[in-house]
Amino acid sequence: MPRSVFFVSDSTGITIENLGRALLAQFGDTGFHHQTYVFIDSPAKVDTVIAAIDYAAERDGERPLVFSTQADPALRRRLAGCRGLLLDPFDAFTGLLAEELGKEPQSRRGHLHGIFDRNRYDSRMAAVEFTLRHDDGALPGRYSEAELILVGPSRTGKTPTSLYLAIQYGIRVANYPLLDEELESLRLPPALLACRDRLYGLVVDPERLQEIRSARRPGDRDYASPARCRHEVEAAIALFRRNAIPWLNATSMSVEEIAAHIISDLGLHR
């Protein structure tokens, strides 16, 4: 029987799921049976979760692991009555923080995935819209509002990275695929020259680019040819260097990692 793992949250569960999985990854994140319970914000809902945990404990013959974030101390205490091993960062840190800050915590649901600030949230959604409208070289004449413009050869991860930066951080991102002409001349088009301080380059290894392009357009031999992929990557890097554009080889990086590097390299506001 695999060990049962419960992720329990008074909100979306995104944070505790990420944290719990990261902790389990240290022990080889295999052989666990995950279940996630979200919006657990009342005694009745806590009792439902306790019943599920206790059932798993009985069935498995060993304690389930329970990763939980619960801002309400009464609900935290209630959940602690379950037959699992409870791991709650609110429990672990709230006392320390209260002492350090000389304040009592309010049991506001502790997550940050709600809409605390309507203006800030709306501007995040506006960033998503901006990013969609300026995907793949669309509307380069209107880059003045962009906070960041990703440039690179086709299929180097510009679109998903742009969307991630917009959704997660509310950054207005445009992305521009370098054209043959630009890769030959190593010159930026006027629309990009005008906002050179906001450009960021992306490439992946030619072998990886080949793989992605073959999967994407199986019929198009030239698009995915080794020679063309190598040439485009080399020319893009030469163009970045010549124009002093910071850049990244994203071959083995996730969109989250690419996003974190860009924000850090450009000193953008997270």
Place this chain on the structure above:
Amino acid sequence: MPRSVFFVSDSTGITIENLGRALLAQFGDTGFHHQTYVFIDSPAKVDTVIAAIDYAAERDGERPLVFSTQADPALRRRLAGCRGLLLDPFDAFTGLLAEELGKEPQSRRGHLHGIFDRNRYDSRMAAVEFTLRHDDGALPGRYSEAELILVGPSRTGKTPTSLYLAIQYGIRVANYPLLDEELESLRLPPALLACRDRLYGLVVDPERLQEIRSARRPGDRDYASPARCRHEVEAAIALFRRNAIPWLNATSMSVEEIAAHIISDLGLHR
């Protein structure tokens, strides 16, 4: 002087930033001065962070709060030498987990935002592509691959929610804005009828819809008129009820909250 808060991570910092902000929200998340350090995965980088923390401690005259996730125990110990109050969930929970599981942790960087599994990551990126291609009613004839289809009046949050579900969870989402004809007849078009088990409805309050539509198309009085907004919302709800489509009023919800509700309601794999 505001209290200094450091978010320090051996990876992207996404998890610790969310957790730290959630904890601080309990104490009124104001009057803090945030700094984030990511990819801190070597002694030299840890020393840079320690210098910044110690400088803030000196300048502020009080201990900075340091939220950190660091899977490497040696680097954790090194960072513990700083003059801040260190709060690290790896420190808090790794020992407990090791005891419970009867195993030693490996100091694999503990995040989940890397590419551990190339196939799984690629399928997440494919979901983003699918979702972009099937945005706003595009290609309804090809919904067979969709795992979820969001339906609702125009401007109820379908697009950002779809993109969030794709990026965060790798779910292939299409979204379909209900047309006047469908809102009059309360009948689903054939493309949607064929995948009724995967439909999910979204509405927002008519007043909120008005606000969003006015901001979006300031010139179009009819599109944002109170009567039209009220009618569309009421008709959409009637259509959801008649066709037994689960639905949500997302007025005061963030995309993360909407996503978590949908996944939970439909029992999708997170």
